[in-house]
Amino acid sequence: MTQAEKIEILEDMFEVDPGTIKPEMNMDELPWDSIAMLSLIALVNERFEKRLNGLQLRSFNTIKDVLDVMEQTV
Amino acid sequence: MKNSTLLTISSYLPDIILTNEELSTLYSGWTAEKIFEKTGIKTRHISEKNETAGDLGKKAARKLFAEYSIDPQSIDFILFATQSPDYFLPSTACILQDQLGIPTTSGALDFNLGCSAYVYGLSLAKGLIAGNIASNVLLITAETYSKYINPMDKSTRTIFGDGAAATLISRDDSEGILEFVLGTDGSGYDRLIVPAGGMRCSRSSKTAAECTDESENVRSQDNLFMEGTDIFSFTIGRVPPLVSKTLEKNQCSIDDIDLFVFHQANKYMLNFLRKKCKIPEEKFYMNFEDCGNTVSASIPIALTRAVSDGTLKCGMKVMLVGFGVGLSWSAVVINW
Numbered sequence: 130m131t132q133a134e135k136i137e138i139l140e141d142m143f144e145v146d147p148g149t150i151k152p153e154m155n156m157d158e159l160p161w162d163s164i165a166m167l168s169l170i171a172l173v174n175e176r177f178e179k180r181l182n183g184l185q186l187r188s189f190n191t192i193k194d195v196l197d198v199m200e201q202t203v
Numbered sequence: 204m205k206n207s208t209l210l211t212i213s214s215y216l217p218d219i220i221l222t223n224e225e226l227s228t229l230y231s232g233w234t235a236e237k238i239f240e241k242t243g244i245k246t247r248h249i250s251e252k253n254e255t256a257g258d259l260g261k262k263a264a265r266k267l268f269a270e271y272s273i274d275p276q277s278i279d280f281i282l283f284a285t286q287s288p289d290y291f292l293p294s295t296a297c298i299l300q301d302q303l304g305i306p307t308t309s310g311a312l313d314f315n316l317g318c319s320a321y322v323y324g325l326s327l328a329k330g331l332i333a334g335n336i337a338s339n340v341l342l343i344t345a346e347t348y349s350k351y352i353n354p355m356d357k358s359t360r361t362i363f364g365d366g367a368a369a370t371l372i373s374r375d376d377s378e379g380i381l382e383f384v385l386g387t388d389g390s391g392y393d394r395l396i397v398p399a400g401g402m403r404c405s406r407s408s409k410t411a412a413e414c415t416d417e418s419e420n421v422r423s424q425d426n427l428f429m430e431g432t433d434i435f436s437f438t439i440g441r442v443p444p445l446v447s448k449t450l451e452k453n454q455c456s457i458d459d460i461d462l463f464v465f466h467q468a469n470k471y472m473l474n475f476l477r478k479k480c481k482i483p484e485e486k487f488y489m490n491f492e493d494c495g496n497t498v499s500a501s502i503p504i505a506l507t508r509a510v511s512d513g514t515l516k517c518g519m520k521v522m523l524v525g526f527g528v529g530l531s532w533s534a535v536v537i538n539w
Binding site: 170181183 | 241358418430432433435436439471475
């Protein structure tokens with residue numbers, strides 16, 4: 130999966146317009162609340178067969194950190 | 204081997220109703236619709252200040268006796284599950300023996316589990332009957348998490364409601380309660396917890412001090428804390444294999460099960476789990492819009508509702524699945 134495809138999935142998840150999300154974007158520029166965290170756990174589990182925990186989610190500073198997690202998986 | 208059957212269930216919800224409209228006035232940026240959309244819950248029933256889990260359980264048991272003409276004198280064991288007991292000691296089950304008119308020759312004990320408690324209770328009842336220790340077990344699951352919840356903690360207050368259920372499990376010629384799969388992972392004990400109030404950390408002015416988290420939820424050490432992300436992660440990791448193992452142990456497939464009744468946690472989690480377990484929507488029961496997540500009472504409340512609305516019929520094979528605080532999980536197949 131390309132970076133552009135992953136960003137597209139994240140834009141869909143965050144319900145923001147296409148082109149909004151950039152890798153260097155800070156998480157606090159997005160609606161990164163508890164509901165978004167659950168959605169990301171679900172998304173990563175469904176698409177990448179992987180489980181994220183609360184500690185990992187809270188360690189994300191930028192979108193690049195999220196993309197890296199999507200990177201490491203099968 | 205002595206067989207046991209789950210005979211009858213009655214449930215009780217307290218009178219006070221907490222609506223999404225009321226909650227939305229407290230939490231900035233949250234509308235009643237948003238709360239419903241995320242949780243699948245519109246209202247929850249809340250116990251009165253002086254109304255305990257023992258009171259709710261007693262009402263559920265009295266309803267059971269009245270609805271099914273059960274003589275309390277026929278009960279010979281009481282199992283009472285709660286995490287908000289009337290007292291540290293004695294057991295609430297002992298108090299209910301007297302108040303419900305159950306013989307003094309009965310056994311009675313409390314056990315402390317939450318969302319997995321109902322299936323655990325059925326496993327204990329089956330064991331007591333198989334071991335020739337009891338013939339008619341009254342299992343009461345009653346919870347009042349509202350007493351632990353900080354009014355300004357939307358992560359828990361939007362989800363949990365108080366409630367109770369009473370179930371009669373009896374010795375029977377037919378095999379009603381089939382094979383169980385249970386599990387525990389205590390490493391996650393602090394992911395869903397009331398930190399203060401027990402002997403590890405007594406309540407004090409220090410534990411009562413309120414803090415605000417990054418999602419603007421307010422709570423103290425005396426209150427219920429739930430790390431929702433970790434609980435969600437736990438369930439999506441544990442529940443699908445639990446369902447597979449339970450099918451395997453009962454030598455059946457999803458096609459052989461007529462109805463799945465999971466712990467009624469919240470809509471988001473249940474929809475995700477249903478899809479992940481590949482359970483058809485029409486076989487997956489959800490009915491908690493008006494009562495929320497009632498912890499140990501959620502599965503039996505759902506069962507009574509499934510009977511009332513005609514979804515659950517005699518002769519059906521049903522899988523019950525509990526999961527949550529502990530962390531703890533449990534599943535069983537029953538012939539209804």
